[in-house]
Amino acid sequence: MSIDGICISLPKEYLGLKVQLMCDSLPKLLLGIPLTIELVAISLSIGFVLAMCIALMRISGSRLLNIVSRSYVFYFRGTPLLVQIFLIYYGLAQFDLIKESFLWPFFREAYWCGILALTLNTGAYTAEIIRGGLQSVPHGQIESARSMGMSGILLYRRVILPIAFRQALPAYGNEMILMVKGTSLVSTITLMEITGIARHIIAKYWTPVEIFLIAGIIYLFINYLVTRIVRYAENRYTPYLQTNE
Amino acid sequence: MITALKIKNLTKSFGSLDVIKGISLTANQGDVICIIGSSGSGKSTLLRCINLLETPDSGDVWVNEELISMTKNKAGDPCPADYKQVDRIRTKLAMVFQDFNLWTHMTVLQNVIESPIHVQKISKQNAIDRGYDLLKKVGINEKAEQYPSSLSGGQQQRVAIARALAVNPDILLFDEPTSSLDPELVGEVLRVMKSLAKEGRTMIVVTHEMGFAKEVASKVVFLHEGLIEEQGEAKEVFNSPKSERLKQFLASNLEG
Numbered sequence: 001m002s003i004d005g006i007c008i009s010l011p012k013e014y015l016g017l018k019v020q021l022m023c024d025s026l027p028k029l030l031l032g033i034p035l036t037i038e039l040v041a042i043s044l045s046i047g048f049v050l051a052m053c054i055a056l057m058r059i060s061g062s063r064l065l066n067i068v069s070r071s072y073v074f075y076f077r078g079t080p081l082l083v084q085i086f087l088i089y090y091g092l093a094q095f096d097l098i099k100e101s102f103l104w105p106f107f108r109e110a111y112w113c114g115i116l117a118l119t120l121n122t123g124a125y126t127a128e129i130i131r132g133g134l135q136s137v138p139h140g141q142i143e144s145a146r147s148m149g150m151s152g153i154l155l156y157r158r159v160i161l162p163i164a165f166r167q168a169l170p171a172y173g174n175e176m177i178l179m180v181k182g183t184s185l186v187s188t189i190t191l192m193e194i195t196g197i198a199r200h201i202i203a204k205y206w207t208p209v210e211i212f213l214i215a216g217i218i219y220l221f222i223n224y225l226v227t228r229i230v231r232y233a234e235n236r237y238t239p240y241l242q243t244n245e
Numbered sequence: 246m247i248t249a250l251k252i253k254n255l256t257k258s259f260g261s262l263d264v265i266k267g268i269s270l271t272a273n274q275g276d277v278i279c280i281i282g283s284s285g286s287g288k289s290t291l292l293r294c295i296n297l298l299e300t301p302d303s304g305d306v307w308v309n310e311e312l313i314s315m316t317k318n319k320a321g322d323p324c325p326a327d328y329k330q331v332d333r334i335r336t337k338l339a340m341v342f343q344d345f346n347l348w349t350h351m352t353v354l355q356n357v358i359e360s361p362i363h364v365q366k367i368s369k370q371n372a373i374d375r376g377y378d379l380l381k382k383v384g385i386n387e388k389a390e391q392y393p394s395s396l397s398g399g400q401q402q403r404v405a406i407a408r409a410l411a412v413n414p415d416i417l418l419f420d421e422p423t424s425s426l427d428p429e430l431v432g433e434v435l436r437v438m439k440s441l442a443k444e445g446r447t448m449i450v451v452t453h454e455m456g457f458a459k460e461v462a463s464k465v466v467f468l469h470e471g472l473i474e475e476q477g478e479a480k481e482v483f484n485s486p487k488s489e490r491l492k493q494f495l496a497s498n499l500e501g
Contacts, residue, residue: 144346144405147296148360148412149336151328158363162350240349240392 032194043118051126076124089113114186133168173230249447255304266471279458282468288451339409343421345401347393354389379407399430419450
């Protein structure tokens with residue numbers, strides 16, 4: 001049976017909610033999922049690499065790098081994501097330097113502005129998560145690695161980073177979930193992800209409760225999957241930390 | 246015979262605290278040297294200066310008659326001249342720590358084969374075969390696939406010994422290997438250490454286990470406030486101590 005068929009067979013209204021409209025809107029809202037996931041995936045990936053650099057700058061011991069890294073984290077953690085999105089989307093266009101540069105084709109697009117804002121935002125939080133992970137690596141395990149002839153990149157690659165990432169996994173799972181929700185804000189700069197589509201439908205039928213209810217359920221479902229993925233990763237990589245619930 | 250380890254006029258201070266005030270020591274191949282002394286006497290620091298986990302302020306260390314070359318950094322503090330040499334020599338000087346320091350994210354077997362594969366570039370299959378042999382030797386091969394956190398302290402320390410043996414070291418450094426263990430677990434670790442001594446391995450052991458020192462040591466060194474107060478064969482040191490401090494130390498440590 002097609003979705004139309006299902007919708008018509010439902011009552012028109014239930015508890016004051018326009019049930020048929022909700023049912024009709026579901027496929028439209030589902031069409032927003034790919035963009036939401038794309039935004040999350042791209043900004044988390046680039047943001048992670050960025051965060052890695054920022055975290056290493058922070059612990060590098062160089063005063064200059066340390067200040068750069070701290071200022072970046074301070075700014076992007078201290079201001080709302082929405083403000084960052086607006087500043088990038090509306091702000092960058094004010095500078096002729098950028099308008100004339102090769103970057104303009106990118107920053108002209110709401111899509112890339114959204115990605116940039118989300119990336120910089122998650123980069124700051126993730127940098128702190130990684131720093132926390134790095135600092136929680138037990139000193140004794142680093143010493144034993146040194147005493148076995150490991151140093152430099154090998155020491156980081158085989159011992160310090162694997163332990164740090166494992167320690168950071170629960171906190172990073174949190175950040176992934178925040179990012180899924182954070183993408184809803186780029187609807188304010190015309191991007192038609194789940195929330196963008198929801199707002200579009202609401203503008204037409206003025207049914208905010210019905211539509212946001214559906215949108216909320218879709219986010220819940222995506223984050224349920226994220227939670228499962230993180231849980232899987234924890235079981236896979238830190239079986240020794242897991243308790244059987 | 247090659248001198249396995251030679252230390253000459255080693256000093257180390259932390260801030261204004263002089264921990265090692267000039268120690269010279271020689272170990273021949275097959276020697277088991279037990280370093281004893283009360284806490285704060287510099288035993289562990291001395292051991293950690295040998296494999297440069299602490300950088301000595303002055304003095305020289307030779308391993309297999311190869312001098313570890315030192316220089317000064319920009320701030321004027323001593324540092325190794327050649328870090329590659331340090332990495333190489335460290336695999337000749339495997340260390341067993343008080344707190345085991347096994348890598349928690351690796352299984353028992355992975356802990357043992359890590360350094361052979363990634364530092365010494367031994368083929369994985371060889372390392373695994375050898376790893377199982379060593380785990381068998383310390384009596385823990387059945388736990389090879391488990392993570393260290395599921396093992397008892399004594400088992401973890403035996404894994405740590407297997408891990409140290411895996412790099413095929415010339416000298417084993419033990420830093421109070423039984424001090425973190427519950428009393429009933431001390432025996433299993435000491436048994437493994439005794440069997441290593443019997444094999445003729447060169448061992449430098451910082452320990453509070455006087456019974457072990459008495460039975461196994463070819464030489465006992467008593468440290469007091471950063472200096473060697475007395476040293477000699479185990480029998481001499483334990484049966485006829487000369488210095489007043491050693492007599493006191495033994496009196497309070499040999500009770501029971």
